[in-house]
Amino acid sequence: MTGTIIENLSGRKLAVLVSFLLLCQVACFLIGGLVAPMPANAQNILGTVCRDTATEKNDTSTWFYNRGKGACKTVDLGDFNQLFTEHDIVFAFQMPVPRESMTLDYSRWQQNLIGVLQVDIRYHSQMEVKPRSIITVDARLAYRNKGDPDDAWKLYTQSVEKRHLDCDIDIKTEEYLYNCSAIPLFELGSLYHDYYLLNVRLPVDAPGMNANIGHIQDMWLTVINQNGGFTKVWVSLKTVFFPCIVAIIVWFWNRVHMLERKPVLLEKMLLSLGIALCLLNMPLEYLTLQFDLPFMLLLGDIRQGVFYATLFSFWLVFAGEHMLIQDTTAQSSLKQYWRHLSAVAMGCISLFIFDMCERGVQLRNPFYSIWVTDLGTNLALTFIVLAGISTCIYFLFLCYMVWKVFVNISHKRATLPTMCSVRRLHYEGIIYRFKFLMLATLLCAALTVIGFILGQVAEGQWKWDENIELEYTSAFFTGVYGMWNVYIFALLVLYAPSHKRWPAAENTSDSQNLSEEIEFSPLPSETASEISSLTSFIRKTNVD
C-alpha cells in the first residue's frame, strides 16, 4: 500500500523543503519591497478652461488642449462680464502633464488608466449646492501617438454621463469652496496610446440639467495608472512562477498515472487547483505591449475569481475527504459535495455578474458606472451582499468540517496505544503532518489578512534606516502572490502519490499483532484503489 509523499518523507527532507519554500516566500516579499516601486501612481491635472467658438458643438473632430501647436483660447471663469455662454466652455485635460521640461508619454507598461474628477465649487449664499445633486458631464476622450502632429487628436470614446455630487461646506462664506467628493469618471483597461486628452463639457440641454451644482471654479482630474516598474516586477514573477507550476503539475499528473488505479477526487482537485494557478500565472501582460487589449482588467478579475473559487472548493473537498464519508464503498466524486460547494458557486456567480455589469460594460463605454443610477446601485449591492453572505456561509461550513476532522483524529488517537509501535508511530506521523498542513493553510490565510490590514493602517513606505526603504504595498502584493504559489507548489509536491513501499517489517507482523493486522487490512473496495493512507485510515475506523 502506498501513501502520499508527505507521509513517507523523512523529517529532515521535509524540513529542507519547507525552509526552501519559506526562502522563496521571503524573496518574493523582498523583491516587492525593495525592487518594485509603488503599485500605482496618481497625477493631478488642473483643467484648462477653453473657449469653444464653434456653433456646432457635437463635432468630435475639434479638440481643445492647452499645450502644443493649436492650443485653445483660455478664459477666466471668475470674470462674470464675458460674453459667452455655458455652451462655449470646455474643460481640457491633457495627459500626461510635462515634467522637467520634457513631454512625457504613457508607456504600455503602465497598463491601465483610471480617471477621477474633482470639482472646486465656490460658495454663493444665494445658491447653495444641495447634497447629492446630479452633475451631467459630456466627456470626450481622445488619443494621439508619438510622431503625430500636435493637433492630430483622434476620438477614443465619448459619452454623456450623470454623476452624484456630494458637497458640504464648513464655513459658509463667499470665497470659500465646497468640500466635494471625488467623482470616478473613467477606467481604461489598456493604455495603448501615448497621449490622451479629455474634454469635459457641462451641457444644459434639458431644463434642470446641471442647474444645482453651484459655481464651478476649477476642475481637477486625477489619473491613476499602474507603475511601469511594478508591472515589470509583477510580470517577471509570473514568468518565473508559470513554468515552475506547469512543470510540477506535469510531474504530479505523471506520478498519479503511474499508479494502477484511477486518480481519486483529491488528486483531481489538486490538478484543477494547479491549472487555476497556471491560468493566474500566465504572463498575458506581455501581449498588452503589442496589442490593444481593453479587456485585461476584466480578464484579470476573472482569472483571480477562478483561482479563489478552486482554492475554496479544494479546502472543502480536502476536509471532506479526510472525514468519514458514509458511503465508503464508492469512489467519492464532486457530486457528493454539491451542497458544500453551492456556497462557493453562488458567491462566484454573483461576483461575476457584478463584474460583468461594471467592467464588462466599461469595455464598451469606459465612462460607465453601475453606481450612478439607483437601480444600478441596488443591483450591485444585491450581488455584493449575496457574495458576502455566501462567503460567510462557506467559512462557517469549512470551520465546522475542519473541526469534525480534528475531532475524528483525536478520537482515533485514543485507540492508538493498542496498536503495535511501528504502526502507531506511522499513524501519529500522518496525523502530525496533516495538522501541519492545516496549520500552513491557516498561516497563509492569516498572513494575507494581517498583511492586508497592516497595509490599510500603515503608511505606504516603511523605513528601516537611511538607505533601506521598503515599499510596503508592493511587498504585500508580491508577498501574498508568492505565498499562494508556494503553498500550492507545496501541496502538489507533498500530496503526490509516493512510490516508496512500506518496509516489509511493518506488514509481516508477529502473531501478537494479528488482531491489528485484521483491523488494518485494506478494505475490499480499496484493494484496487490506492488512496492516501490517511484517508483510508480514517475511513477504516469509520467502518469499525
Add this chain to the structure above:
Amino acid sequence: MLGSSSVSYAIALSALTFISSEIVEGSRPVLQRTIESLFSDRSETVYPDACKWLRSSPRQTKICNRDPGMEETIDVAKNQAISSCEDAFRYDKWNCSLVFNNKPKRNIFNKIYRETAFIFALTAASLSHAIAKGCASGSLVKCSCLNSFGKNTVKEWKTAGCGDDFRYGKRITRNFLDFKHAGNDQIADTLKQNVLVGVEAVGEQLREVCKCHGFSGSCTTKTCWKRLPPFSSAMGLLKKQYHHAVKKKIVNYTTKRAITPKVRKRIRKDRKSLVYLQKTPNLCVSTVGRPCRDRQNCATLCCGRGYNKYQRAVDSRCNCKMLNCCFVKCDTCRENVDFYECK
C-alpha cells in the same frame, strides 16, 4: 552677501533697528527683497518680465529662465496674496497697507512687526500654492518628480511615477527665496521661520483622497493622492496664526547662551507659530473714516471714538439662479443697506 550687516548686528544691538531701516539696496538678503517687492506692488499691470521687475538675483533669473511659465506663476502668486490679504483684513485695524498710520516712514518692512511676519508667511504660502497649481495645469513644465532627483526623468516616471506637486512647490519656494543665503542672524531666522509657517499652512490643508481599484473594484488596491486646497482655506489658517503670533526678544546672537532642554522645548513649540520682534504701533489714528462691518466690529475698529451709521441704496445681485455650471444669472435689486463708518 550678508556678512557686513550680520557683523554689525553682533557689534551693536542698538544699531539693529537703524540698519534694518536704512538697508542699502543690494546688501539685503534676497528673501527680504523679494517678498517686499512682491507684496508692495499693488498695480494691476501685468509685467511681461516678472523676474526682471523683481530685480531678481542670479538664482532667481535662472529659475525664471528655466521655465517659461514661471513669470506668470509669480504674478498669479503675487495677486493672490494681495487680494486675499485685503479681503481677509478689510475690517481689521491693519488693512494690508504697506505703511502704518499713513506715515511713509513707518513702512512695515522696516522692522519685523506682527504684520511683517504675516506677510512673509502669506507670500510664501501663495508662491508655493501657485507653483503647485502651475505644475498641475501644465503651465509650468519644469516641475520635477522629487523621487527621481538626478535621474532620467522620463524613464523614472514610467517606472515609479511622480511625487506630488506641492512638495515641488515647497522646494522651489525655498530656492526662489534663497533660503541658503538668507543669513543666520536673528532677523533671518525669524523670517525663515515665518516663511516655513506660511508654506506649512498650505501643506496642512492638503487633503488625502483615495480611490479603490483592486479586484472587482474593491479596496485590495487603493491609491491615494493629496488634493491641493483652495488658497482661501490656507488664508483662514494664516489669519489665525497672525492672531497667535509670538513676540521674541531681540538677542545678541553671537553670545548664544547654552540651550537647556527647557529652552529647546520652547523653541520647538514656537517653531509652529509666526514670530515677530517689534510691537506694532497703535493703529487707531489710521482708522478714521474706515468702514466697519457691524456694531461689534466698529467698537474695536474705531477705538472707542464711535461711528456714523447711514443708509444708502445699493444695487446688488439677488434672486440668483444657477443657469449652468459656470455662470450665475442674477437680477439687480435695489435695497437700503446700513453702512458704518468710524468717526
